[in-house]
Every structure is written in structure tokens, then in C-alpha cells.
Amino acid sequence: MKRLLGWLGRSQAAEVTEAQQARLDALPTPMAPDQRPLQEQRLVVLDLETTGLNTNRDHVLSIGAWVIEDGCIDLGTRYESTLQGDHKVSESILIHGLAPSTIAAGLEPAEALLDFLDFLGDSPVIGYHAPFDQRMLARSLKSNLGYELRHRFFDLAEVAPMLCPQARIYKGGLDAWVEYFSLEVLERHSASADALVTAELALILFSKARQQGINSLAALDEQLGSWRRRQTAHSL
Template identity: 60%
Template sequence: MSLFSWLRPAGPSLPGELQQRLQRLPSAPELSECSLREQRWVVLDLETTGLNLNKDRVLSIGAVVIEDGAIDFSQQFERTLQCADLKLAPSVLIHGLGPSAIAAGSDPAQALLDFMEFVGDSPMLAFHAPFDQHMLGRALKDHLGYKLQHPFLDVADIAPLLCPQAHIRDAGLDDWIDWFKLEVFERHNASADALATAELALILFSRARQQQIHSPQNLQQRVNQWKRRQRAPSF
């Protein structure tokens, strides 16, 4: 044993079956040069106890798949996670997940492993992706000792990049839904928000192809260039 091993927090203790499944998870590749249409995308949304990146916790995961240029309704994921010592927060008024729903939820380690098996080696899309990426990554580390390395693309960046005429760069998902006149019948639960984000993403992929952006890798490069321009000082 290393002299300083006691300084490192021990990883989560998992049953053997979960450990075996964890070891079988595929490695996350870099974004592909295949076409946007050929790429399988996992579009996710999280409901959390709040917006504090370091203290709040994931309450539910909703996800849908875009494949072959369409939403594949045969591939959907939805889990509510059990959360010990949950205190009612203002967010419950938005997502509606109260203590009884949380108590009836799935074991977090099991649910998170189920989700990563659902994801496979696909890149992920989300609206305000850095938040979802951070919260999911923290939950995976805490409950599974797993390091999230999958690529994430942020629909909140892709939309203003491809549609500058909208003039709504710092907009929320509802603003883009309204701008594109999408018919969304439910909001503010993880599955419904993931579906709305996927519908928006399909429109944006069509806009991307019109602007000669044909691959996930190319799309990420263009987003990065756009973000650098946004941060550059104007004279």
C-alpha cells in the first residue's frame, strides 16, 4: 500500500455484476468525420436538485436518440434516481419530482450504468450542455467511479451559430422553440425536454448542411471558432 493511499478517497463499492458491466462499457471515441445523418446521437436532459455544480444532485435522466436523420422513438431512456436525504427545493415546483417520486426511483449506480450502456460510444447533445456534462460526470464518478469522456455538443451554441438572424444568442430552449414555431406539448421534465432538444437539433442539422457543415467533427470545429469570435474584444 502506498504511504499516501489513505489520502485518496475510496471509490464506490459496487457488486460484482455492476463491476463487470462497467468494465464492458465501450471507450468514447472522438467526434467522427461521418455525416451528421449517419452519426448516432444521444440527446439528454437532466433534472437536478438545483443549479449548484458542486452540491446539487441528479434527480432524473431523460434521453432520446437521433439516428439516420430522425428521432428513433424505439430508443428512449428515462430514469428517476433515488436521492437520500432529499430536501424540498424550489426546483420541485418546476420538474415536479417530490420525495415520493424520488423514493420510488432507481438505485443511482444501476440507473447511471443503464444510461451509459444506452449511450454506448455515441456523442451527446444537450441544451446548455456544460451543465449536464458536469452534473452527469460528477454523478458517474460518485456512484460508479467512472470518468465521463464522451464528446458533448451544446445545442445552445449551435443554434445562434447557424441562425444569427434570430438575434437570441443567450436564449433558453423555450426561446428557440418559439422562434422555430415547434409544437411542444410538454416541458420541464427530463424526457420531454430531451425530445424538444432533439427536434431542435434536427432542424439545426439541416441548417448545418446548407452551410456546408457535414460532419460532427466539422460542426464542433465551427462552434469552437464561433465561440472564440464571441469572446474576442471588439474595437
């Protein structure tokens, strides 16, 4: 039996089976930033590949995620899936190396997203240009499962220039920071590979944060708020 969940009051609805709803009901409440040391946090580093950059129209193609726990990347724990779809071939799909046959053979979107939510648990999320991934993921979760994403996202595209102003990389992409910190990258442009690079950058930045007396996610969140206000004031 399937249940219909209304989506933001619109006529669209997500069809959710009883088994899927049970999995949704069992999910933990997302964790807010707290005062625990960064080394004690479980964080999920996320990257999405999408059909394009329009958060209202484009679709999630694949999800890649790694876990940072006890101050290290857990190389034995990752999430990676391609979401099934009939998307037309586009430049974005070609860049990601995802053939139409691969996408057609992917996991059913609701099941892939549920698997990711199980992997995510209550952990905060780290990403590069994280607001884009956050909006794309939230839309996909809402349309496929009727689920409202409430997890806290931290954007390394903000954290890096805040902690390393001497780099003078103000609006650079991930590659700019990879080059700045001389990170060795064996693979790029898949969700899992990009998430792993982002995780490596996160560990470097957390070390920089601790050197500056920022020892917890709550402190990092507070510093980011102050940094954003200064950036807004300077732009006026």
C-alpha cells in the same frame, strides 16, 4: 463482494459490485467527432433534472434521453429514470413535478447510471446548456461508480446562435428557440420531455448546418471552435 474505487484521490469512494464493474468494463470507448455525414451519426440527446444549479453540491434527480439515428428521432427508443434519494422538497423539485415519494421509489443511483451508460454506448451527446448536464452527470458517475465521463458533448445553446445569427437570440433559453422555430411542445419540465424538444431542435439545426456546408460532427466541432474564438475576440 464490493470493490472500493477511489474518487479523484479523495477519501470518498464508490462501492461497486463485481457485477457492476463487469458492466463498466464492457462499455465501449466513446467516439470522437469524425467525418461521417450527420445523417449517419447515432447521437444521444440528454436532459437532466437536478435539485438545483450548483454543480458542486446539487444532485441528479432524473435522466431523460432520446436517440437520433439515420437523421431521425427514434421514437421507439428512449431512456428515462428517476434516481432514488432522500432530497428535501425544493422549488426545483416542485417545478419538475417529482414528489418526494417518487424520488424515494426511484432506481438505485448506480444502477440507473449504469443503465444510462448502456443506452449511451459510444455515442456523442447533444444537450441544451450541455456543460451543466455534463458536469452534473460526470460528478454523479464518479461518486456512484468511480467512472470518468469521456463522451463528447455538443451544446445547442452554442450551435443555434452560430448557425442562425439572424434570430438574434444570443443567450436565450430553449424556450426562445422553440418559439423562433414554432415548435409544437406538448409537455415540458421533465427530463424526457425536455430531451425530446432538444432533439427536435437538433434536427432543425443539423439541416441548417448542412445548408452551410457543415456535414459532419468533425466539421461542426471545427466551426464551433472558430465561432468561440470570434465571440471571445468581440468581447475584448
